Amino acid sequence: MTPKTDPSLSPDATRRAEFWGGVFTELPLLLGVVPFGLVFGVLGLQSGLPAWATIAMSVIVFGGASQMIFVQLWGLATPVTVIAATVSVTNLRHVLYSAAVAPYLLHLPRHWKIILSYLLTDEAFAASLPRFREGAATPFRHWFLLGAGVTLWTGWWVSTVLGVVLGRAIPERWGLDFSVTLTFITLTVMSIQRRSEAVAAIAAMATALLTRQLPFKLWILAAAVVGILCGVVARRFDKR
């Protein structure tokens, strides 16, 4: 969804249009994120974290998969250096997101870059990149990422609080954590527009399956690198 950026609109109106464009693009993704947040809240308590820490983590770390891994490892009395390393490697993919959105945020003052970096999660990135790439290059397009990011941020910590409060009332057999996988299935399909992108996705998936035994969740990075390289190599098969 790309908001209309009518040149006759005032800057304020354009900012608002971008912000709400981001909010409304992000909202459907919350259907996958909220159940995942609930599951995280429950899992945090089960792993022996106090309620305050489980909720605080959703604001401090703000990265779903890495938080799941954090609490699991914490529950197993893993050394803190191993936890920090595993969380970092799990989130290393965000470096690539940072690189992908950076050209669209070049002109911004530092405080904007800090806020938008904090909000740059999988789902906010997925919602905003198409707008950056295909939408009009207006001076206010970063408000789109702000809208998407704030929406996801709110949904994430609110659902974590709900998970902590509801706790055991959520049966594990519901498999609510599957919702985030379904989100990524949609995001994968929607990110594929060319043959080479399909090649990248298939290669990354195969690599993820083959390298899953690597320590520190390095398989995510291995899959990303192999997928990207295979995509580049397969470019010659794209229709022009």
Added chain:
Amino acid sequence: MMTLLILMIVCGVLTFLMRFSFIATSRFFPQSSRFYDLLRYVPPAIFAALIAPDIFWAHGETFAVMENPRLIAAAVAFVVAFFFRNVLLTIAVGMLVLWGVS
């Protein structure tokens, strides 16, 4: 508990720095179009990779193709996503299939 709080802050700062990395520094080095060609493949590669462990490993342990409700639900969700390109519909159908077959 102090250890826990410090560990969370360390993980939060590291995660932030990774998200900030290129956004903070990219104006200091030249924009190469070849580099941005690579980045085109970031979304399909990473999103596809993140799906894999959840659908091919039953209970996170054993590789399972047969009798794996998540793989069946994921396959149906993939078809729905392909034809309708709609997140809400894909999640709804995927969860219903998961509950139906398990």
